[in-house]
Amino acid sequence: MDGEKMPAIGIPRAMLYYRYGALWEHFFQSLGLSTVLSPPGSRGILEAGTRLAPDESCLSLKMFMGHVDALVGRCERIFIPRYSNYGYTEFFCTRYEGIYDQARNIFRSSGQRFITCNIDVQNGSPEAKAFEKLGVELGFSPRQSRHAWHEAARALEQQQKTAEHIQKELAGKPGMKVLVAGHSYVLSDPYLGRPILDYLESAGAVSLRADALEPETARKACARFSPTCRWITSEEIVGGVLLWKDRVDGIILVSAFPCGPDSMTNELLIRRLKGKPILTLVLDTQSGMAGVETRIESFLDIIRFQKGEMV
Ligand code: SF4
DSSP: OTTSOOOSEEEOSSTTHHHHHHHHHHHHHHTTOOEEEOOOOOHHHHHHHHHHSOTTOOHHHHHHHHHHHHHTTSSSEEEOOEEEESSSSOBOOHHHHHHHHHHHHHTTTSOOEEEOOEEEGGGTBOHHHHHHHHHHHTTOOHHHHHHHHHHHHHHHHHHHHHHHHHHHHHHTSSSOEEEEESOHHHHSOTTTTHHHHHHHHHTTOEEEETTOSOHHHHHHHHHHHOTTOOBHHHHHHHHHHHHHGGGOSEEEEEEESSOHHHHHHHHHHHHHOOSSOEEEEEEOTTOOHHHHHHHHHHHHHHHHHHTTSOO
């Protein structure tokens, strides 16, 4: 980057980027700021993150720190929002709340600057207000910041509607269908979950995703099924499973080791969903695709057998 102007804002392509990234990018771009994303997830990024993150971190957090590492020195500030809650009954995984402070601590000697905003409805900071404050901190007026927020929220809504529309078209295709459920940042990552979706496709199955659904609809479905589930992204996954399950032949639950919220919600789904084959895959730093492929292939055989396509 010597002699070139660095992009103003760096965004790690990990964790909640895959849930809110359209909002973040449109917010900064509406303010006229340039953004840079870290490269797609890879073995190298995960290895770097594994060296940097605390040992007890989940796989997703290790991947996240590798992405931050890839941005250090390549932008003026790295944006890491703190997502805490949407009120007194809806919480985010505590790791989302801690990653800004963890990253600042891990990279404290790098000279890299960071910026955050707090989504914390319990303490009077809903998303709209948090992003308005962020815009003001970056030197824009409250009016400019509010305008950028509205543009960004519209872009996110549009992206979610498009994903749901594509999924409905996929659900209407003939052939075996498998619903894959997991955090968006696990399923969309090219090194973690994407190979599972690619393998299903190569094995002749149509894969649907539990997270391709308007989030509010999914959370309402989850609330009817389990009123005590409190983690927002987990509610969205469970709700997605409930709303898509009748259109598929089997369900694969994918999680990142060791994920506390997933261990509870996956158990809930396995115990309460009857009549559908369910496979759980837990990914960790040692997971190779060979073992995963064998398990998926056996799972697809079970589905074929149940459908009477195998004797
Ligand atoms: S929800 Fe699970 S995978 Fe995601 S950050 Fe929390 S512990 Fe990690």
